[in-house]
Amino acid sequence: MITSRQQFRDKLEAVKKVLQEQLLFAQQVTNRLAAHLDVRQDVQELQQLRNNLALGRFEIVVVGEFSTGKSTFINALIGRKVLPSKAQPTTATINYIRHVNENPHGVEEAIVFFEDGRSERVPSQQLEQYVTEMSTLFSVVEEISHVDLYVESPYLEDGVVVVDTPGMQSLHKKHDEITRKQIAVSNASIFLFNINHAATRTEFMFISEIQKSLDRIFFVANRCDEVDISEQSLESVVASIEGKLQYNDYFEVKSGYAKVYPISAAKALYQRIGGELATEKERADAFLYGNFEEKLWTYLTQGEKAREMLVQPLLRMSLFYEKLLNGLGEKMQLLRGELNVEETRDSIKRLQQQIETRRMALTDEKERLHLELRALKDNFRSDFEADVQAVTVDLKRELHIQHIDDYEEFREQILSHIRTAYTGCVEQAQERFKERLATLVLKYTDRFDDELGGQLGVWQGEIGRQLELRSFKQRESAELERLKQEQKEVLQEIAAAQSRQDEFTETVSAYHHNELLEQRRQREEDLHQTRYKLTMHQFNETPQYAEELQKRDREGIFGWFKNKLVGPEEVTVKVRNEDRKSLQETLLALEHKYDAMMKELDIRKKAPGISSEEAQRHILIAEQKEIQLKENYKQLRNDITREMMQINEDQLKMLTREIENVITTAGHQVIRSYDSIITSLHGEQMVNYAFDMHIRQHDQEIVEMSARIQDHEALIHFNKQKQDELLELLSELHGELSGKTKELQVLQAQLA
Known part of the structure; x- marks a missing residue:
């Protein structure tokens, strides 16, 4: 539990307890004085004040552009994944995230309220999918008024409501207006930046729109875990954002309000749902979130609204006692004969x-x-x-x-x-x-x-x-039309020049390609001739027949006996030379391979098929043309750039004049x-x-x-006895009321 929040909770419970005790006492006094003082209306007002205290609200509005990690930030705030953290904007409407105890149905769910008065309940297990797919189910911007999300979260206790807004690029003017009004009446607002590209034009414009609420706005730079601290320190990044807030062309935030808190909502959420952070840096990034949260609650619980919430009921009770004391004092004076x-x-x-x-x-x-x-x-x-x-x-x-x-x-x-x-x-x-x-x-x-x-x-x-400011649009003058036509013609000329350049480049490429193929053809032919001659020489030197010793049995009776005694006899015979046959096959293979290679090179040749010398001449010509074409293209590109700049300048002048006319006209309208x-x-x-x-x-x-x-x-x-009895009662109550008044004064001083 956040320290400042627990301290406030303790104070709130103390005030509730005292208020309940004082109300019981006030009711007793009222009953005893019913015949002499009518304060029933006052007691009813005090009871309503007690009920309002129990329903006290802490509204925290969260605003941020797409990619600031707004959904992850809110999930970390309430300690669980409720809003989907997708790679596309999900909040197209206003989401009020409340504690489940505030739901009349007593369950976790979403209640979608439509512009036509309808409402639809969505079960808790379908919440994330429903919020993600809402844009496909409805025309969210046009059909849905707002969504109440009821979830179980200790953070949402004590009447805390987190307001998830469509942000600064809402598609609906009504949502834009609601966002500004929510910021104006909220206890605090969180303005989220993406630390990697903070302080954009849209953000500055939005800040200028809500400048009256800057005393209740916290600037928070999310995704600090993505900062490369080897290149720049986190402190320098934060200082840069604070500098941009204080010095820019749109609205300069005073230094006292330009404090930026770096956090990592992703690391904080991961840790809060039970994940273990591996590195010291990750734990430090998660700690930054808790540090900011403590500062937020210190502001919430020690701010003017919080003090008013605690002190106002006690002050109202003191005024009630003062009224009673004055009434009792007057009647006591009367009974004593002083009036x-x-x-x-x-x-x-x-x-x-x-x-x-x-x-x-x-x-x-x-x-x-x-x-x-x-x-x-x-x-x-x-x-x-x-x-x-x-x-x-x-x-x-x-x-x-x-x-x-x-x-x-x-x-x-x-x-x-x-x-x-x-x-x-x-x-x-x-x-x-x-x-x-x-x-x-x-x-x-x-x-x-x-x-x-x-x-x-x-x-x-x-x-x-x-x-109502009349909307305005850019007027297309004859001069602008002429410039646009020139722009179109220049772009067409660039396209034609590019096409010609591509054509020559392709031609030059073909020449180079064919030349390379011809060079390879020559290399392959030389290699083939060398291999063929070497193999042919080996073939010619190899005899057609070779002598070979072979064993064979002798014939006849005596030959049989000799075979048995000394074995078969060895004789020299002539056989076909296998090496010569192998060399002959190699020669045939070389011929086939050479023919296939030549055919492949011929196929890969690009038209025009010309000689190497002719190709070289064309290449030189093409290269010269290419150089000239590139110069022409460069000049053409410079010309079109100047034309485009002139067109943009003329359009900007016209647009600026038009906006100035709108401003002037609106001012005249206001004056009228x-x-x-x-x-x-x-x-x-x-x-x-x-x-x-x-x-x-x-x-x-x-x-x-x-x-x-x-x-x-x-x-x-009244007779004397009744007067004395009433005087005694009034004196007794007067003393008790004086004591109760002092108790309230002491408690008010402690809370101030």
């Missing part, structure tokens, strides 16, 4: 008269305020136009399209960046206008409580979000929308609401004070 009901009743009457007088005066003040509101709108217009113009200038300055293909690849990102910039400008202007309006209203009202401030916060102008943007804030309604709230607040005070007077009168009519 005069008649004086209080007279005070209420005077207050009612003051409110009525104020109500009539507010009518005139409201008219003056409406006049000032109109003046505010007129004065604010120039500030707004200046802000829009500044955004327009910044957007034009940020244009860095180096090649026409860059636009085709990043068209949607460019348009989204323009849209986001102007929308952000509108939203900031709306916030400033609301602040000025609030300040103006405060001049005319004595109170401007949290509810009024909240109302100002919820009125969000929709005009900025509905800003000023009246509707300001109208969408409902300033007049806000003024009326502020005054109505001011009056209603005073009216509510009168109602509450009148109710207390009635309660006080009821207490006064």
